[in-house]
Amino acid sequence: MNGAKPFDWRHTPGLSAYTALIFVFFYAPLLILVIYAFNSSRLVTVWSGFSFKWFVAVANNGAIRDAAFNSVVIAIVATIASTAIATAGALALERGRLRFGRGAATALIAMPLVVPEIVVAITTLIFFSGLGMHHGLINLMIAHTVFCIPFALLPIQARLRDMGGTLEEAGRDLYADEWRLFRRVTLPLLVPAISAGAIMAFVVSLDDFLISMMVSSAGSTTLPVYIYGMMRLGVTPEVNAISTILLAVSIVFVAAALLVGRRNRLA
Amino acid sequence: MGPNRTWLLIAPAILVIGIFMVLPLFLAVAYSFMTANPYGGVTQPATFDAYLQFLYQRDFDDSLVFSPSYALIILRSIYLAIATTLICLVLGLPVAWYIVCQTPERRRILLFAVTLPFWINTLIRTYCWILILRDEGLANGALRSAGIISDPLPLLYNDGSILLGLVYTFLPFMVLPIYSTLERIDPRLIEAAHDLYASRSAVFRRIVWPLARPGALAGATLVFAPALGSFLAPDLLGGGKKLLIGSLIQMQFTSSRNWPFGAALSTVVTVVVLTVFVIRSRKVQEDRR
Numbered sequence: 001m002n003g004a005k006p007f008d009w010r011h012t013p014g015l016s017a018y019t020a021l022i023f024v025f026f027y028a029p030l031l032i033l034v035i036y037a038f039n040s041s042r043l044v045t046v047w048s049g050f051s052f053k054w055f056v057a058v059a060n061n062g063a064i065r066d067a068a069f070n071s072v073v074i075a076i077v078a079t080i081a082s083t084a085i086a087t088a089g090a091l092a093l094e095r096g097r098l099r100f101g102r103g104a105a106t107a108l109i110a111m112p113l114v115v116p117e118i119v120v121a122i123t124t125l126i127f128f129s130g131l132g133m134h135h136g137l138i139n140l141m142i143a144h145t146v147f148c149i150p151f152a153l154l155p156i157q158a159r160l161r162d163m164g165g166t167l168e169e170a171g172r173d174l175y176a177d178e179w180r181l182f183r184r185v186t187l188p189l190l191v192p193a194i195s196a197g198a199i200m201a202f203v204v205s206l207d208d209f210l211i212s213m214m215v216s217s218a219g220s221t222t223l224p225v226y227i228y229g230m231m232r233l234g235v236t237p238e239v240n241a242i243s244t245i246l247l248a249v250s251i252v253f254v255a256a257a258l259l260v261g262r263r264n265r266l267a
Numbered sequence: 268m269g270p271n272r273t274w275l276l277i278a279p280a281i282l283v284i285g286i287f288m289v290l291p292l293f294l295a296v297a298y299s300f301m302t303a304n305p306y307g308g309v310t311q312p313a314t315f316d317a318y319l320q321f322l323y324q325r326d327f328d329d330s331l332v333f334s335p336s337y338a339l340i341i342l343r344s345i346y347l348a349i350a351t352t353l354i355c356l357v358l359g360l361p362v363a364w365y366i367v368c369q370t371p372e373r374r375r376i377l378l379f380a381v382t383l384p385f386w387i388n389t390l391i392r393t394y395c396w397i398l399i400l401r402d403e404g405l406a407n408g409a410l411r412s413a414g415i416i417s418d419p420l421p422l423l424y425n426d427g428s429i430l431l432g433l434v435y436t437f438l439p440f441m442v443l444p445i446y447s448t449l450e451r452i453d454p455r456l457i458e459a460a461h462d463l464y465a466s467r468s469a470v471f472r473r474i475v476w477p478l479a480r481p482g483a484l485a486g487a488t489l490v491f492a493p494a495l496g497s498f499l500a501p502d503l504l505g506g507g508k509k510l511l512i513g514s515l516i517q518m519q520f521t522s523s524r525n526w527p528f529g530a531a532l533s534t535v536v537t538v539v540v541l542t543v544f545v546i547r548s549r550k551v552q553e554d555r556r
Contacts, residue, residue, distance in 0.1 A: 026381075026384055029392070029396060088276040207386075
């Protein structure tokens, strides 16, 4: 017989090259954006040297600063509200006893992930205008809280499922009442997952464009809505710079959530 | 935890999503049967006009004339969403399989790399392609300096660029669910198949694909639903000339000021998307049986 190599199903010829190409497809456009943001030429695609000047221009732009401030305020409020709601919801779904309605409740909480964004955007607009509520910032805080809930809930629910109920049972055997059990056992174990959920909610809120565009009013423009307005006017180095900043913020936060999640496993 | 306390804990989530998300969906259905107020919003009387508008237009003498332009936009949106789903499936399946074949440490890194784009602003991810595809963009620049073309190719503002943007946005949604079903594959199945002289393609057809199918189905719904209502890719990469249903809905609440028609369109999208999800969960239950 010939010296045939043992069959290795984990290796398919050409597959690693193909996957590398897909990752180039994912990341090359982002890299190009970042490189152009540091280009000193106003003609975006002609390279004429490394420069921070467009970042300085962005930092000195009052309208961008206002929009960024709105975005951060909305994201903080939406993060706190949605994480609190999601923590309670996750505890109920994983530790509670429900004779009926568990499936319906789960489906309802997943709604913001299922319904297309444009539908959420215009139905929310219809709802607030029907109520005669025209408070730009408050409306946005409410709308963001709603779609952040499932993002905050998922890591908390996963953590509750992973850690099982043994430690809580031990606490109960030691006569801890429900509140002490939560304060001393469940909550400390959940802190990493709650932090990860909160970070995800923050990123999702900060990045939201479509819902914010339809719900916001004159004084409550958020950063993505403002950037979209800039993009409609054309490709400029300022757009590249502010987009790069937002890109960096998202990546840093998601990496942070991942690191917090790692601690999750050690706990 | 007893049922009472359980309901108390889950009540905030149900109330917030129920009041601010599900109730507005029904309100939109109600709005779709009203008359448009030219200043925005709706007035009496209740009519079916918004739905008639899908196929007819009101002429000057108030007679209905057949006009399929909106129906065509809806069909084109469905067609592009299906095309996006199929392309994502073909591109994503091998990637998911590749990740499954790696060591656990490498899997984690690769999964992070697939997930990361999901958390990056879609607006920015879509905008990147303008930098590449526009007339003075990177692609045309490269082709020109290579001497292949003298005039820029019209790469932007067509169905191809919209499709590219949609695939770019939603590909992670296809890779992740396929990965999570393939991850549970039993290596002994493949080894047994090989011992029985199955070729690589037979292993794929008979073992990998049947196991990947539930994940592919989940991925297909996760790609199709947002692709159908997508706004940014058609708007930024289609140049607003090629309307899709997402931009058409948005226009009814901004420039066109026809809220009932926008509400009717969004009701149709919701019904299509929820139907797709219900069919999928039925299918999942069938598979389990």
